[in-house]
Amino acid sequence: MKIGVYPGTFDPITHGHTDIIRRSLRLFDKVIVAVAAPSPSKHPLFDLTERVEMVRLVTKDLARVEVAAFDGLLVQYVKQCGAQAVIRGLRAISDFEYEFQMALLNRKLDDTIETVFLMPSEEYSYLTSSIIKEVARLEGPVTDFLHPEVATRLCQRLRRQSP
Numbered sequence: 014m015k016i017g018v019y020p021g022t023f024d025p026i027t028h029g030h031t032d033i034i035r036r037s038l039r040l041f042d043k044v045i046v047a048v049a050a051p052s053p054s055k056h057p058l059f060d061l062t063e064r065v066e067m068v069r070l071v072t073k074d075l076a077r078v079e080v081a082a083f084d085g086l087l088v089q090y091v092k093q094c095g096a097q098a099v100i101r102g103l104r105a106i107s108d109f110e111y112e113f114q115m116a117l118l119n120r121k122l123d124d125t126i127e128t129v130f131l132m133p134s135e136e137y138s139y140l141t142s143s144i145i146k147e148v149a150r151l152e153g154p155v156t157d158f159l160h161p162e163v164a165t166r167l168c169q170r171l172r173r174q175s176p
């Protein structure tokens with residue numbers, strides 16, 4: 014059984030992420046979407062439970078997808094899942110340096126795990142959770158980029174935060 018782990022912060026999950034999950038189901042028998050616990054360098058808007066909940070909601074109709082939270086080293090988690098690969102989306106050249114560094118570091122940590130890069134559909138190639146949060150913060154429309162329930166939660170969260 015081919016298992017891939019798709020890790021990320023998913024703060025929140027966008028149509029770009031969902032596109033990568035759908036594409037990865039063509040390559041893997043099972044895809045585990047692994048939502049990362051907060052790290053010292055990242056301060057997500059949504060807590061881990063909320064981010065997991067939103068990924069579950071968006072992927073509920075995808076039979077071979079599992080969603081889980083993870084903490085600690087990614088390669089250890091991948092091993093623990095019995096998976097063979099890490100899945101990452103590659104949008105633009107600007108992603109490359111960070112992804113290259115992460116893939117090579119992960120390989121150095123565990124040479125038995127491969128990283129597979131998938132390109133999202135071009136309509137999502139410019140999407141990032143950060144840019145969508147900025148649009149929402151400025152009260153712009155985000156419904157083209159997010160599942161309706163995720164869009165609602167994002168707007169509610171930002172409304173609660175504003176002074």
Ligand code: PNS
Pocket residue numbers: 020021022023049085086087088115118119
């Ligand atoms: O969606 P993101 O923020 O680009 O995801 C980054 C993530 C969570 C995949 C990465 O930070 C990660 O793998 N964190 C787990 C800790 C780890 O293994 N670090 C070493 C590899 S960078």
